[in-house]
Amino acid sequence: MIYIGVGATEPQRIPFEVLKFSIDKNTDLHQSEYCVLNLGDLTFDKKIFPSEEVFNSFVIKVGQQRTPFSFQRFLFALYFAKQASQNDLFLYLDSDMLVLSDIQSLDLELSSDHPIKTASTEPSWGRRAQNSVCLFNNIGIKSISSDFCRFLLGELKYEDVFYKKYDNSFLSSDWNSLEHMNITTNLIHYTDMDSQPWLRGGNANSGIWYHYLKSWANVSGDNQALLFKQCEGKVLRPGLKEIVKSDVNWPSESAIAMFRDFFYVPPHRLPGIRKLLPNLLVALIYRFKMVRRNNRPNSV
Numbered sequence: 001m002i003y004i005g006v007g008a009t010e011p012q013r014i015p016f017e018v019l020k021f022s023i024d025k026n027t028d029l030h031q032s033e034y035c036v037l038n039l040g041d042l043t044f045d046k047k048i049f050p051s052e053e054v055f056n057s058f059v060i061k062v063g064q065q066r067t068p069f070s071f072q073r074f075l076f077a078l079y080f081a082k083q084a085s086q087n088d089l090f091l092y093l094d095s096d097m098l099v100l101s102d103i104q105s106l107d108l109e110l111s112s113d114h115p116i117k118t119a120s121t122e123p124s125w126g127r128r129a130q131n132s133v134c135l136f137n138n139i140g141i142k143s144i145s146s147d148f149c150r151f152l153l154g155e156l157k158y159e160d161v162f163y164k165k166y167d168n169s170f171l172s173s174d175w176n177s178l179e180h181m182n183i184t185t186n187l188i189h190y191t192d193m194d195s196q197p198w199l200r201g202g203n204a205n206s207g208i209w210y211h212y213l214k215s216w217a218n219v220s221g222d223n224q225a226l227l228f229k230q231c232e233g234k235v236l237r238p239g240l241k242e243i244v245k246s247d248v249n250w251p252s253e254s255a256i257a258m259f260r261d262f263f264y265v266p267p268h269r270l271p272g273i274r275k276l277l278p279n280l281l282v283a284l285i286y287r288f289k290m291v292r293r294n295n296r297p298n299s300v
Contacts, residue, residue, distance in 0.1 A: 005076035007072040015096055044079065077144040239264075
């Protein structure tokens with residue numbers, strides 16, 4: 001069985017659903033051979049922790065994290081640590097991804113010598129290596145769980161756990177292609193939050209995400225209704241509604257959709273200023289900040 005745990009909370013509901021849809025469409029595995037879990041929907045209660053001391057430390061430290069995703073990879077491991085069988089495979093993913101290849105190809109990646117693998121990065125990307133794609137088996141799950149518990153108890157530093165390189169054994173960079181796509185890409189990661197296709201137009205790799213979004217939304221009226229609800233609630237940019245409703249892949253969005261998107265500010269940006277200023281001024285400040293950063297993430 002392949003268990004796929006996706007780090008997400010309610011604002012990432014649509015990216016999660018589109019990611020799950022891409023996994024379903026690109027694998028030949030039977031539905032009984034794998035499952036995709038939204039980790040934001042799981043309850044990580046006291047019983048998954050080895051002791052009450054570890055659980056109490058978790059309660060304290062989880063409130064100190066900048067994002068709700070920080071611990072989800074480790075909680076995923078803890079959740080299954082006591083029930084993992086010898087043939088089970090576990091794959092952690094962030095929600096801001098698309099899987100473009102068959103996940104069953106990962107089954108041959110691990111061994112007794114290398115029970116955990118994360119994806120490598122290409123030097124030309126200028127990116128720090130990350131563990132947002134993490135593959136492990138029943139041996140690796142024990143190691144990840146143990147490291148996390150030791151961190152909670154103060155025995156290991158944050159950097160030693162969250163950026164750990166597992167015996168320098170890596171998956172191909174094609175399994176975590178950071179804002180990069182070519183014909184060998186197995187998984188594309190929209191890692192720059194300010195340019196994710198569901199938050200802002202203009203991402204160079206947005207077309208493939210729109211394709212999966214439209215396919216997922218047209219599966220049922222409930223899917224489309226959920227998307228529209230999140231657009232209206234300003235969780236996602238309003239221009240997505242036009243993309244989903246259109247039968248034609250226009251080379252650009254309409255002027256009215258772009259106008260509405262101009263005044264959209266992603267939920268993670270300028271939360272303090274939102275409480276003080278009207279939306280028009282907040283949007284102008286956000287756009288000005290983007291221009292100062294060369295209209296690109298990370299001031300590239």
